Amino acid sequence: xxxxxxxxxxxxxxxxxxxxxxxxxxxxxxxxxxxxxxxxxxxxxxxxxxxxxxxxxxxxxxxxxxxxxxxxxxxxxxxxxxxxxxxxxxxxxxxxxxxxxxxxxxxxxxxxxxxxxxxxxxxxxxxxxxxxxxxxxxxxxxxxxxxxxxxxxxxxxxxxxxxxxxxxxxxxxxxxxxxxxxxxxxxxxxxxxxxxxxxxxxxxxxxxxxxxxxxxxxxxxxxxxxxxxxxxxxxxxxxxxxxxxxxxxxxxxxxxxxxxxxxxxxxxxxxxxxxxxxxxxxxxxxxxxxxxxxxxxxxxxxxxxxxxxxxxxxxxxxxxxxxxxxxxxxxxxxxxxxxxxxxxxxxxxxxxxxxxxxxxxxxxxxxxxxxxxxxxxxxxxxxxxxxxxxxxxxxxxxxxxxxxxxxxxxxxxxxxxxxxxxxxxxxxxxxxxxxxxxxxxxxxxxxxxxxxxxxxxxxxxxxxxxxxxxxxxxxxxxxxxxxxxxxxxxxx
Numbered sequence: 408x409x410x411x412x413x414x415x416x417x418x419x420x421x422x423x424x425x426x427x428x429x430x431x432x433x434x435x436x437x438x439x440x441x442x443x444x445x446x447x448x449x450x451x452x453x454x455x456x457x458x459x460x461x462x463x464x465x466x467x468x469x470x471x472x473x474x475x476x477x478x479x480x481x482x483x484x485x486x487x488x489x490x491x492x493x494x495x496x497x498x499x500x501x502x503x504x505x506x507x508x509x510x511x512x513x514x515x516x517x518x519x520x521x522x523x524x525x526x527x528x529x530x531x532x533x534x535x536x537x538x539x540x541x542x543x544x545x546x547x548x549x550x551x552x553x554x555x556x557x558x559x560x561x562x563x564x565x566x567x568x569x570x571x572x573x574x575x576x577x578x579x580x581x582x583x584x585x586x587x588x589x590x591x592x593x594x595x596x597x598x599x600x601x602x603x604x605x606x607x608x609x610x611x612x613x614x615x616x617x618x619x620x621x622x623x624x625x626x627x628x629x630x631x632x633x634x635x636x637x638x639x640x641x642x643x644x645x646x647x648x649x650x651x652x653x654x655x656x657x658x659x660x661x662x663x664x665x666x667x668x669x670x671x672x673x674x675x676x677x678x679x680x681x682x683x684x685x686x687x688x689x690x691x692x693x694x695x696x697x698x699x700x701x702x703x704x705x706x707x708x709x710x711x712x713x714x715x716x717x718x719x720x721x722x723x724x725x726x727x728x729x730x731x732x733x734x735x736x737x738x739x740x741x742x743x744x745x746x747x748x749x750x751x752x753x754x755x756x757x758x759x760x761x762x763x764x765x766x767x768x769x770x771x772x773x774x775x776x777x778x779x780x781x782x783x784x785x786x787x788x789x790x791x792x793x794x795x796x797x798x799x800x801x802x803x804x805x806x807x808x809x810x811x812x813x814x815x816x817x818x819x820x821x822x823x824x825x826x827x828x829x830x831x832x833x834x835x836x837x838x839x840x841x842x843x844x845x846x847x848x849x850x851x852x853x854x855x856x857x858x859x860x861x862x863x864x865x866x867x868x869x870x871x872x873x874x875x876x877x878x879x880x881x882x883x884x885x886x887x888x889x890x891x892x893x894x895x896x897x898x899x
Contacts, residue, residue, distance in 0.1 A: 414486035417460055425457045430540040434884035437544035446601040449537040453498060453604070462532035463493040466525060466630075477524030478506045496529055498603065502610040503527050521632075523614070531611065531631040534604060538634060541600070543882040546637065547644045552671035553633040556883045556891065559726045560802050562670045563756060564876040566677075566730060569666030571754050574713035574732055575677040578684045579723045580691065582640075582672040583703040590699035594639050608635070636671060639698050643669070643691065647676065650690040654683065670726055677712075684709060713752055727762045728803060731755050756803040763808060766796050767815055774819045778826055782840060783853050783861055785823070789816075790864045797869035809866035816863075820851055 411417055429452045436444040452458050467473050467483050476482050483489055505521040523531065539555065546554065551562040569575070591612045595605050611631065644667050651661045666677040676691075678684050688709075695701055708719065713732040715721050722731025732752045769792060777785045793816070797809060824836050831839075837849075842859055844850045852862030875894070883891050 411456075414490040419461075419464070422457045422461050426452070426455070426461050426536060429455065429458070430536065430884055431886060433537070434540040434544050434882065435886070437541045442599070445541055449541070449600060449604065452537045453533055456493070458533060458536055459493045459496045459529075462529045462536065463489050463496065465532050466528045467492075470528070470630075472522070472528075475522055476506075477522050477527065478504045479524050481525060483525050492526060492529060496526075496533060498530055498534065498607045500603070500606040500610055502607075502614040505614050523611075527611070527614075528630060530607070534607060535631050535634055537604070538598070538600065538631075540882075540884045542634070542638055542641070543884050546641060546880070546882075547667075547669075548880040549644050549667040550637060550641070550669050551877075552669065552673075553637065554882075556881070556894070557877055559670065559799070560874040561877050562668050562726055563728050563803065564874050565666070565668045566675065566725060567754060567756055568876070569668070569677045570712050570730075570732065573664070573679060574711065574752060575664075575666070575679050576681045576684050577710050577712060577723055578676040578688060578691075579706075579708055579710060579725065580674055580676070580688075581703045581706040582695065582700050583706075589635070589639050590697065593698055594635060597638055597641075598635075633671065639700070640669065640672070643667075643674075643694055646690055646694045647687055650687060651683070654686065668725075673726065675723070675725055681709065712754075724759050724761070727759050727800075729755075729757050729759045758800040758803070758805055758808055762800075763812070766792075766812070770816060771819055774823050778823060782851075786852065786861055786863050793864045793866055794869065797864075797866045801869050801871050802874035806867070806871060809869070812866045816866075817849070817851075820863075 429448060433445055433448045433452070436442075436448060463483075467489050474482065483492055503524045503526070505523050543554070549565065551557045551559070551565070570577075589612075591609060594612070595609055598605060598608060600608075608631070612635075647665070647667060648662060651665060652658050654661065661678075661680075661683065664679055665683075666675075668675050676684060676687055678687075692702065708723075710716065710719050710723050711721055712723075712730065713721055713734070722729060724730070732754050735751055735753055770789065773788050773792070774785065777788060797805075800808075820840075824840050828836060828839075841849045841851055842854055842862075844852075844859055844862065850859065850862050852859045854860070877894075878890070881887065881890065
C-alpha cells in the first residue's frame, strides 16, 4: 500500500479503514473535550495521502455532480487526472469562484445552486472528513439533517413519538436563506478548529459567485455548506431547554412533553401549551439574531395536530410527509382494551399531497416522452423512480396511496399503448403489453418466448416496513460497530 504509483494501485478497503480509524480518534478526543488532541488529529488527517485519495474518489466517482464542471469548466474523469489531483490537493487558504445556476424546485419554480470547481469540492470533502467526527461528538440528538447514519425517516419517527400519546401544539418553522446570510465571523469561531482550517473555510464562505458574466454576492456552496449550517444552528435545543426551565410550573413535565426535531434549516417544536411555544418562538429569534439568520415569515406558523384553528386546519407538512391527528370512531374505541381506549385519537403520517402530485407529474412526463420508445426502455426509465419513491415512503401509512399510484400508472400506460396502436383491439393490446405472472393477470412487461424477462415495478408490491429510529445521539464514529453494522446491513 505504501508504493502507489497510479490510481489503479490503490486498495480502497485499506484507504477507507485508515481514514475511518483516524475519524474514530477525532470523535473520541472531541467527546472527552481534548481540544489540542482534536486539532493535532485533524491536521494529521488532512495531510494524510489516504484521506486525499478518498476525497477525490468521493467527488469524481461517487458524487451526483461528478459530471458538472465549475467556473473553470474542467471535468476530471481519467485515472491519471484523479491521481494528479490527489497528489497536489492541499488546503492553502484559497478558493475559486462559484458558478451559480438554477435548478427546478417545483412546478414553475427554480432555486439557485452554487457549483464549486472539482478541485474545491475535493478540498471541501477533505475538510469535511476532518470536521465531521469532531461535531458528531457534539450535535444534539434532535438534529437529523445531512448527518451520517441519520435520515428523513428518523426525523419523521421522532415526530410520531412526540405526538403519539397526546395531541400538541406545533411550531412549524423554517429559516429563510440559511446558506446566504450566516454571519461568517460567528460561524468561524463556532467551528472550534485550528487557524489554518478556519482560514480555508473563510475563503470558501467569501468566494464570489459567477452569475452569468458578473460576480454576485458572496455565498457558500458545496459539500461543506450543510455541515456548516448544522454547526451554526447547534445549541438551539439547549437554549430552548434553558428557557423552559425558567418558566413557572412543573419544569420536569415541561421538558418531557417538549419535542424538538430539526432537519437542516427546517424544524418543529411541539408542546401541549400554546403559550409556552410562543415564548420559545421569542427565544428562537434571539438565538438566530447573532448568527445573522431569521425565520421565514410565511412558512413559520403555530398549528395544532388535532384541532383546527381560525387561521389553519389541523396538522402540518414536514419533510415531505403530512402529519395529522383525527378522533377515533366510538365503535373503534370500544374495540380496544380499557387502557388503550383512553386515547381518543389516531395519528396519521402519510406522503404529502404535494409530493405525490410531483411524483405523478414525473411519471406522466416520462411516459409521454417515451411514446416512440420500446417497452423495455420505458420500463427501465420508470422502475428506478417508482422503486425510489416507494422505498422512501413505505415507513409510514402509504398502502392506499401506493394503490392509487399504481392505478394512475396503469391508466397512463394504457393511453401510451393506445397511442402507439390506435387501430388495435383492446384484447390484442392487452396480450401484447400485459401478461399473466402467477396469479397476476395485468403485468406490464416484455416477453421472450414464454418467459417474462422484464416487468414494471408496482408501488404496492413494495412491502410496508416501520423504520427503526436511531438511538439518541448515536453516531457512526462512536465505536459501536455492531449496532451500525446491523443498522446498515453491512459489516465494517
